[in-house]
Amino acid sequence: MPEAPAGTLYRGREGMWSWVAHRVTGFLIFFFLLVHVLDTSLVRVSPEAYNAVIGTYKNPIMGLGEAGLVAAVVFHALNGVRIILVDFWAKGVRYQRVMLWVVVGVFVVLMAGFLPVHLSHVFGGE
Amino acid sequence: MTATTTSPAASVGEVPSFDVTLRFRRFDPDAANPEPFWQEFTVTAHGTDRVLDAMHKVKWELDGTLTFRRSCAHGICGSDAMRINGRNRLACKTLLKDLDLSKPIVIEPIKGLPVVKDLVVDMEPFFASYREVMPFLIAQGNTPSKERRQSPEDRARYDDTTKCILCAACTTSCPVFWTDGQYFGPAAIVNAHRFIFDSRDEGAAQRLEVLNDKEGVWRCRTTFNCTDACPRGIEVTKAIAEVKRAMITRAF
Numbered sequence: 001m002p003e004a005p006a007g008t009l010y011r012g013r014e015g016m017w018s019w020v021a022h023r024v025t026g027f028l029i030f031f032f033l034l035v036h037v038l039d040t041s042l043v044r045v046s047p048e049a050y051n052a053v054i055g056t057y058k059n060p061i062m063g064l065g066e067a068g069l070v071a072a073v074v075f076h077a078l079n080g081v082r083i084i085l086v087d088f089w090a091k092g093v094r095y096q097r098v099m100l101w102v103v104v105g106v107f108v109v110l111m112a113g114f115l116p117v118h119l120s121h122v123f124g125g126e
Numbered sequence: 127m128t129a130t131t132t133s134p135a136a137s138v139g140e141v142p143s144f145d146v147t148l149r150f151r152r153f154d155p156d157a158a159n160p161e162p163f164w165q166e167f168t169v170t171a172h173g174t175d176r177v178l179d180a181m182h183k184v185k186w187e188l189d190g191t192l193t194f195r196r197s198c199a200h201g202i203c204g205s206d207a208m209r210i211n212g213r214n215r216l217a218c219k220t221l222l223k224d225l226d227l228s229k230p231i232v233i234e235p236i237k238g239l240p241v242v243k244d245l246v247v248d249m250e251p252f253f254a255s256y257r258e259v260m261p262f263l264i265a266q267g268n269t270p271s272k273e274r275r276q277s278p279e280d281r282a283r284y285d286d287t288t289k290c291i292l293c294a295a296c297t298t299s300c301p302v303f304w305t306d307g308q309y310f311g312p313a314a315i316v317n318a319h320r321f322i323f324d325s326r327d328e329g330a331a332q333r334l335e336v337l338n339d340k341e342g343v344w345r346c347r348t349t350f351n352c353t354d355a356c357p358r359g360i361e362v363t364k365a366i367a368e369v370k371r372a373m374i375t376r377a378f
Contacts, residue, residue: 007151007162007234011212015350015363016301086348086363088371093364096350 014100022079025072032069063122067115074110078103142173146180146222149230150192152244162241166230167192171222177210177231178217193244201357204293208245209234214295214355236298238307252294255310259318259336264329280325287320287365289358296352296362308341312352312362315343319365322372334373343369 010016042050056062082099085092092099145168153162169183178199185192196206199218206217211225211232225231239247265274290313297303297311318337322330337343343366352362 007237008209008212008232010209010237010299010301010351012299012301012349012351013354015348015354019301019347019349083348087367090371093348093361093367096348096363 014097018079018082018100018103022076022083025076028069028072029076032072060122063119066122067118070114070118071107071111075103075107078106143170144173144227145169146171146227147230148177148180148184149232150244151232151234152192153235153241154191155243173223175222176218177215177220177222177225177233178206180222180231181217181233193246195246202291204291204357207236207293207295207298207357209236214299214351216293216295216357219357236294238298238300238304239294247294247298249294251307252297252311252313253292255297255314256292256317258310259314259321259333260329261317261321263321263324263327264332265326266328274326276325283325284320284323286360287316287323289360290316290320291358292317293357295355295357296360299351299355301349301351302345302347306341306345309345310337310339310342312346312366315346315366315369316360316362319369322369330372330376334369334376337369338373343373346370 039050039053042053079100082096082103085099086096147166147168149164149166151162152165154160167184167188169180169188171180171183178196181192181194185194194206194208194217196218197203199206201216201219204216207214208217209215209232210217210220214236217233222231233245235241235245235247239249239251241247292313294313296316297313300309300312303309303311315337318333321327322333346363346366348363348367350363352366353360353364356362
């Protein structure tokens with residue numbers, strides 16, 4: 001029965017998926033920074049061009065994008081601290097899983113504080 | 127057994143048997159069209175059987191062309207590392223009763239090394255990395271006339287990493303190794319660790335030099351797949367972290 005000959009996904013555990021999430025958020029942040037450097041450098045071209053470009057960002061899609069960006073930065077920062085501890089704190093390896101749940105917990109708390117405020121700005125008008 | 131007193135006719139301690147389905151990812155290099163494909167076999171197995179027993183049954187009774195490696199079949203030689211239900215395991219140490227038998231057991235070759243046939247992979251890149259860390263005692267001076275003494279504390283320092291059987295389960299569970307075959311991989315670092323932290327060894331500086339390479343320990347992204355995969359229970363990621371720290375503390 002020759003079927004689709006694709007291999008299966010490796011079934012890693014928390015460590016592998018946190019690494020995947022770290023890499024994905026890292027990529028997203030990189031592309032944001034690329035665009036961010038470009039649009040900010042428009043100020044040197046002309047302040048009007050800068051204002052025009054920034055003005056186009058004021059819509060709900062970009063608002064959701066900003067929420068995603070903050071989520072990516074917060075996770076990447078917190079998990080980055082976890083990785084530093086895993087590498088350089090003698091007990092870090094033993095507590096890597098606990099530290100991941102701490103990261104997720106702090107992430108949830110921070111996002112719970114941020115999202116209502118941000119989304120009410122995006123969708124509630126000024 | 128207490129059951130014998132009440133029902134002497136009952137077969138005492140009979141091991142239950144059941145049907146298991148094994149789903150192999152196969153590859154035949156000599157086929158007209160050498161493409162990997164999936165194939166399922168169903169065999170009757172016993173409650174005490176391991177995955178390797180079921181595989182033997184397939185090979186001996188159903189299809190002799192199924193190709194895999196095994197030697198001792200008791201978790202010592204490290205020949206039968208393979209991906210069982212998505213995770214690297216030794217077929218001879220994985221009990222069927224620990225798996226979900228309602229679905230086929232998916233068995234694939236370990237990832238990141240070239241597949242030779244079915245579950246057999248070319249281990250040469252793996253052993254090349256192993257040789258590069260110089261996995262032997264390096265000691266200066268004359269041949270000693272008595273044994274090199276070591277305290278139990280010094281021996282315990284590297285005890286964990288002496289358990290490696292070079293099965294490649296860790297190295298081929300590493301996402302970094304899958305995409306970058308140049309990476310030394312967990313197993314080579316574990317075996318370097320075994321000598322770097324041996325008080326009798328004098329080659330630590332050389333070994334750290336080798337592993338301070340672009341493709342050395344700094345490639346480790348601490349995914350902990352290796353620690354989970356190791357059939358000997360070695361804390362592989364911990365050993366790698368210790369080598370990382372030794373590199374920094376011994377440099378200054």
